[in-house]
Amino acid sequence: MAAASARQVNIAIIGAGGVGKCFLSQLEQLAARRPDPKLVLTYICTSKKALYSTDHVAISIGSVTSALASSQQPPLALPKLADFLGTSGSKTVLVDNTSSQDVADAYPLFLSRGISIVTPNKKAFSGSYKLWQDIFAAAAQSGAKVYHESSVGAGLPVISTLKDLVETGDEVTKIEGVFSGTMSFLFNSFAPTSGSGGQWSAEVKKAKELGYTEPDPRDDLNGLDVARKLTILARLAGLPVESPTAFPVQSLIPKELESVASGDEFLEKLPAFDAQMEETKAAAEKEGKVVRFVGSIDVATKQVKVGLEKFDLSHPIAALKGSDNIISFYTKRYGSNPLIIQGAGAGGDVTAMGVTSDLLKVLGQIA
């Protein structure tokens, strides 16, 4: 079993945005540090442009960004890309750094061609249950690997831990946590464990200014992002959740503002609804508690839900800081005190870190 001369694994990347750029930087370092297997970038594209050559010549990782900017090649259509990668003669890992449903829908195709996938893209694992089944069936059939640590909690070891619990035969009874950096920041500022906190609409505005929200904050406040993460964890825990809209998800968008034209108009009109959130906060305070936006999965009763809950000041969920995520796994083996993972659950570098560590896991198995 002595290591032979360096083996080669081809890497193809879709997406070169925030996470994509951080991943490229980590990949460049990784390729420099670890000569075996030799990592060869053979394809990279954004939604408009691509870099590749028909004979799979290595693309220099260090100069990808400028080369992409000046490229005249359009991206390959996904079925063509599967052909291109599947006929290279080398083992190949596709890194999907997009949040595209189209790319996600093509995972079964790539996997069936023996192409492994690592990705932070939530869409593949939180869309229809049929797609989930197709993905893992294709992987099982071909032996290709699919890893998606960063689809929940960015680089925090959430999915790997849940898989370890399940695969070693523990019985996960409940999963609960704060799964959104945006929601964490908003509630840690709006309803802190000490001090009175800010006004709801002002905190939302501040979060947007700090870059903690989507361009339209309603895309965070509708709870769908958290629902997608819960869907992924629930499925890994064994519940065949049909979709992220198949369970109760509380939206923090006032009904009246659901259809206003823009995020800016939404922010302008939000102060008129501060009284509602103030009431929720006061009700919690009366019980000596604080309000938090959490997701929970009760595996025994098969109940998944997302929304506001009250927590004692000494509860780890109440004590969260900044925009951190926290995820508690209650299991038979761990008993009354859960296994807890906590830390930054968003950001380019830590999201890319989850993708890179997934890539290392795949390389350990296929190379």
Place this chain on the structure above:
Amino acid sequence: MAAASARQVNIAIIGAGGVGKCFLSQLEQLAARRPDPKLVLTYICTSKKALYSTDHVAISIGSVTSALASSQQPPLALPKLADFLGTSGSKTVLVDNTSSQDVADAYPLFLSRGISIVTPNKKAFSGSYKLWQDIFAAAAQSGAKVYHESSVGAGLPVISTLKDLVETGDEVTKIEGVFSGTMSFLFNSFAPTSGSGGQWSAEVKKAKELGYTEPDPRDDLNGLDVARKLTILARLAGLPVESPTAFPVQSLIPKELESVASGDEFLEKLPAFDAQMEETKAAAEKEGKVVRFVGSIDVATKQVKVGLEKFDLSHPIAALKGSDNIISFYTKRYGSNPLIIQGAGAGGDVTAMGVTSDLLKVLGQIA
């Protein structure tokens, strides 16, 4: 790459005590759930007895305990065991469920024969730095794998997380935490964040009665167990720590009681020294803090230390419950808020879980 007919991996186990029994139960379930690769137990021994046949016939996992009890076979000497396992013709994983230094010293031999190792045994990774180097050199040379998640924090994903951080190129600046379930229990009861807590000697006695300490509680109070775990983490973070006695470790055994004959005599005489601990507690309280027994690694200044520290009541280390461990990783990517892992860090089932998940990782790579 389609899965062929079930491949076989041989399993050899040393140790059938508390963790060993839990592991056997998890292995039996695992073998039943996952037909590929086929897991075949070919050797198991305690310090006195063994079960094996020269032609490597499978041992029934379900009836191992009773078969071992009535066995007349003595265990093979470790070099003979390496020969036995190395000539089976099948890939083999050795599971060391002991805390034996002798077995640990033989890891380079097993690894050089291509035999992978999974273990909760701290001795191999926290002994001399030379042994550490020999182990990983032997593994690199033969391609055999060595995993030891449960050597720190039992089944908590501590080592895998640290490895992921390092291997993906993050810069770990500091690691800090409560690494001993015994010390956690003692200080959470002696100096709780609310209420006045018990007397030190009474808490030590209670911990012993509850089975939270070693038979002689001094084996917990001397800090060496924590020092061993710190040694492992420091080395993984890149510091070539020579041994667990190469850095400051505060012992909580009063000098006068270091040489009393028995743990019972120690417990009997400990109340006379309660005033010392009471003073330490009062000094922390004066600052609005609580005292905890922690280990820390400052990677930049290369300082490793184990001992008493004071923490604000709102600090996650102060807020720990029961006998939980907590480990905080401060890194460049994670910024000011650390990545935190928390939960039970001792106990047969959760320790065995770390061993079983290590075994799954090895199987994914060698089978």
